[in-house]
Amino acid sequence: MLDDRKIKVLYAVIDSYLISAEPIGSRTLSKQYNLGVSSATIRNEMSDLEELGYLNKPHTSAGRVPSDKAYRLYVNEILKKEKIKIDIEKKEEIKRILTKESKEIDQLIQNAARILSAITKYTSIAISPQLKKIKLKHIQLIPIDDMEILMVIVSDTGIVKNTILRVKQNIPADQLNTISNFLNIKLKGLTFDEIGKTMGDVIFKEMYEFKEVIDSIIPLINQSLKDMDNVEVYADGVTKIFDFPEYKDIDKAKAFISFIEDKEQIANLLLDNSLQNGLEITIGEENIYDPLKDCSLITATYKLDGKTIGKIGVVGPTRMDYITAIKALRLFSINLTEILEMFSR
Amino acid sequence: MLDDRKIKVLYAVIDSYLISAEPIGSRTLSKQYNLGVSSATIRNEMSDLEELGYLNKPHTSAGRVPSDKAYRLYVNEILKKEKIKIDIEKKEEIKRILTKESKEIDQLIQNAARILSAITKYTSIAISPQLKKIKLKHIQLIPIDDMEILMVIVSDTGIVKNTILRVKQNIPADQLNTISNFLNIKLKGLTFDEIGKTMGDVIFKEMYEFKEVIDSIIPLINQSLKDMDNVEVYADGVTKIFDFPEYKDIDKAKAFISFIEDKEQIANLLLDNSLQNGLEITIGEENIYDPLKDCSLITATYKLDGKTIGKIGVVGPTRMDYITAIKALRLFSINLTEILEMFSR
DNA sequence: TGTTAGCACTCAAGGCTTAAGAGTGCTAAC
DNA sequence: GTTAGCACTCTTAAGCCTTGAGTGCTAACA
Numbered sequence: 001m002l003d004d005r006k007i008k009v010l011y012a013v014i015d016s017y018l019i020s021a022e023p024i025g026s027r028t029l030s031k032q033y034n035l036g037v038s039s040a041t042i043r044n045e046m047s048d049l050e051e052l053g054y055l056n057k058p059h060t061s062a063g064r065v066p067s068d069k070a071y072r073l074y075v076n077e078i079l080k081k082e083k084i085k086i087d088i089e090k091k092e093e094i095k096r097i098l099t100k101e102s103k104e105i106d107q108l109i110q111n112a113a114r115i116l117s118a119i120t121k122y123t124s125i126a127i128s129p130q131l132k133k134i135k136l137k138h139i140q141l142i143p144i145d146d147m148e149i150l151m152v153i154v155s156d157t158g159i160v161k162n163t164i165l166r167v168k169q170n171i172p173a174d175q176l177n178t179i180s181n182f183l184n185i186k187l188k189g190l191t192f193d194e195i196g197k198t199m200g201d202v203i204f205k206e207m208y209e210f211k212e213v214i215d216s217i218i219p220l221i222n223q224s225l226k227d228m229d230n231v232e233v234y235a236d237g238v239t240k241i242f243d244f245p246e247y248k249d250i251d252k253a254k255a256f257i258s259f260i261e262d263k264e265q266i267a268n269l270l271l272d273n274s275l276q277n278g279l280e281i282t283i284g285e286e287n288i289y290d291p292l293k294d295c296s297l298i299t300a301t302y303k304l305d306g307k308t309i310g311k312i313g314v315v316g317p318t319r320m321d322y323i324t325a326i327k328a329l330r331l332f333s334i335n336l337t338e339i340l341e342m343f344s345r
Numbered sequence: 346m347l348d349d350r351k352i353k354v355l356y357a358v359i360d361s362y363l364i365s366a367e368p369i370g371s372r373t374l375s376k377q378y379n380l381g382v383s384s385a386t387i388r389n390e391m392s393d394l395e396e397l398g399y400l401n402k403p404h405t406s407a408g409r410v411p412s413d414k415a416y417r418l419y420v421n422e423i424l425k426k427e428k429i430k431i432d433i434e435k436k437e438e439i440k441r442i443l444t445k446e447s448k449e450i451d452q453l454i455q456n457a458a459r460i461l462s463a464i465t466k467y468t469s470i471a472i473s474p475q476l477k478k479i480k481l482k483h484i485q486l487i488p489i490d491d492m493e494i495l496m497v498i499v500s501d502t503g504i505v506k507n508t509i510l511r512v513k514q515n516i517p518a519d520q521l522n523t524i525s526n527f528l529n530i531k532l533k534g535l536t537f538d539e540i541g542k543t544m545g546d547v548i549f550k551e552m553y554e555f556k557e558v559i560d561s562i563i564p565l566i567n568q569s570l571k572d573m574d575n576v577e578v579y580a581d582g583v584t585k586i587f588d589f590p591e592y593k594d595i596d597k598a599k600a601f602i603s604f605i606e607d608k609e610q611i612a613n614l615l616l617d618n619s620l621q622n623g624l625e626i627t628i629g630e631e632n633i634y635d636p637l638k639d640c641s642l643i644t645a646t647y648k649l650d651g652k653t654i655g656k657i658g659v660v661g662p663t664r665m666d667y668i669t670a671i672k673a674l675r676l677f678s679i680n681l682t683e684i685l686e687m688f689s690r
Numbered sequence: 691t692g693t694t695a696g697c698a699c700t701c702a703a704g705g706c707t708t709a710a711g712a713g714t715g716c717t718a719a720c
Numbered sequence: 721g722t723t724a725g726c727a728c729t730c731t732t733a734a735g736c737c738t739t740g741a742g743t744g745c746t747a748a749c750a
Binding site: 037038039040041044058059060061062 | 721722723724725728729730731
């Protein structure tokens with residue numbers, strides 16, 4: 001469908017537009033790119049490419065601009081050719097920094113978002129792991145006051161969460177200890193999902209002697225688990241969007257920043273296609289969310305125990321430097337997975 | 346120095362500018378405000394006011410605009426006259442919402458920032474309490490793995506912090522328990538400041554039998570305490586700045602948003618004058634930080650045990666609705682203090 | 691003496707026109 | 721099939737003019 005020369009012309013247009021953000025015409029193209037044919041011929045090819053939907057004209061005499069379809073072709077080709085080898089040295093350097101600066105997982109993801117944005121010059125977004133998929137490593141109930149119990153939960157990824165449970169009667173420390181130990185034995189190694197389901201059954205049958213105490217605690221634990229299931233959303237480099245001429249328009253910039261600031265929406269965005277594995281690129285109109293319809297979103301997942309547990313990505317104009325962005329995301333995907341592996345050991 | 350009529354004219358200019366954001370001329374002023382004199386007289390008064398530094402002219406034929414000095418006069422007058430009675434009903438409603446939606450202190454401050462921004466239509470910023478000033482309620486060391494100990498710290502405001510300590514040798518659970526109990530007895534009720542100072546002394550003398558174990562833990566605990574001393578910074582409604590015509594300029598908007606996004610800078614800003622008590626208003630050039638030099642910043646403190654432990658504020662154009670903002674901040678100051686009181690009980 | 695009307699003057703902003711420049715599409719010749 | 725040439729299109733920037741809001745000064749008035 002697209003012969004060799006058409007591809008060449010198309011790539012030249014894309015290349016030029018990635019750099020300049022200006023529509024390009026046949027004559028300029030023939031001067032700047034050594035295509036071996038005259039501007040008139042290029043003109044004809046460009047006309048064909050427009051008809052095929054790969055190029056757009058902002059107006060009659062303005063030169064042409066790549067369409068989403070063109071970027072899609074271009075990106076698919078990049079991915080196919082595996083041009084994108086990550087720089088091992090850079091990877092290791094970033095891994096060092098991340099490991100050094102991050103003591104817990106939330107911090108790790110936040111730092112990753114920060115560095116990713118700094119490297120790519122685009123806005124970065126990320127979600128921290130969904131607890132549902134993470135395994136319990138330790139649970140402990142600690143008496144604080146007469147009516148207050150601190151519940152501490154440690155996951156296998158090193159995440160620690162605590163909730164203060166307010167109970168109606170005083171529960172002696174040794175009872176709490178016994179209960180803690182029991183819960184540990186029964187629940188250790190289960191995901192939070194599984195805990196949610198089995199909790200009721202197990203407890204009521206086997207811990208009859210502490211029934212009264214447990215009755216008052218169990219709903220609180222369940223509630224706490226539910227509360228914990230919020231994924232954290234991080235964004236960094238939001239104002240980088242101002243660097244792109246396509247966002248010189250204040251309303252567009254506002255829409256973009258407002259969108260990124262809305263953590264809930266970003267969570268939905270990143271949880272879409274339910275953490276499907278690997279690298280994902282959504283170009284322009286392919287995006288569901290309106291403010292992203294002239295952006296491209298590139299995301300990568302990170303894993304633990306072979307299971308995808310979170311996502312990190314960059315957002316920029318469709319005219320973005322896909323190669324750099326893809327490289328960076330591959331790199332972070334691998335690094336995060338490796339560091340999480342270390343954390344959980 | 347300023348006679349009655351000058352004040353009247355000045356206030357009319359301010360009033361008009363607060364609403365319209367446009368420079369106002371003598372004729373328009375005389376038509377819209379019932380000042381009882383002709384535009385020519387107003388013209389003379391405005392000329393005087395300009396000479397005195399209360400009015401500025403954007404250019405020769407553009408009408409006049411209040412200066413920072415004018416706003417300062419205006420604001421001082423507002424504060425003096427105590428015009429600003431807070432709406433008890435509204436206060437209680439917000440208190441209800443805050444109490445309902447906030448389980449821990451960080452969440453409380455974040456929610457407060459969110460609601461404050463929604464009410465005032467300005468960008469809000471806040472810092473969570475500085476741990477230094479907060480008292481320890483409970484500390485517990487929990488064994489997790491062979492080489493890992495979880496340290497949980499509960500403050501009197503209900504803040505819970507944990508750190509995983511990695512130690513070199515396995516420490517038996519009962520030893521950890523003994524140490525925990527000892528630490529609790531010795532440190533309970535002290536502020537983190539005081540703990541940092543006395544820790545070394547107390548421990549080494551009295552816990553000789555666990556010296557070896559403690560030697561390996563103490564530095565880790567100290568480090569953790571230091572790590573914890575980061576105040577959290579929250580901002581909300583950042584994009585509200587786009588609603589003001591003075592920020593239609595993209596570079597100004599970028600500078601503003603970049604500034605607000607820089608949490609460290611905001612922390613410095615709010616920690617300035619070291620949490621001096623009460624309401625504070627900084628107008629335009631009074632601000633130290635460049636991006637705020639045409640903004641006004643209004644902050645209020647919140648307290649615990651009579652001690653100021655944090656700050657919340659709004660940032661807007663100097664042309665801001667001071668009365669609403671001041672009312673809102675008074676209200677949040679009181680509410681946060683009251684809710685913290687509840688939390689710590 | 692303070693107030694006011696009147697008038698000349700200033701300046702920004704918006705509208706119009708024009709010219710320049712980049713580009714297209716078509717045609718005819720190579 | 722490729723290319724040169726040309727008429728045509730459309731945006732952008734510059735220049736010019738007009739309009740309108742506003743100022744400051746002067747002279748007259750109460």
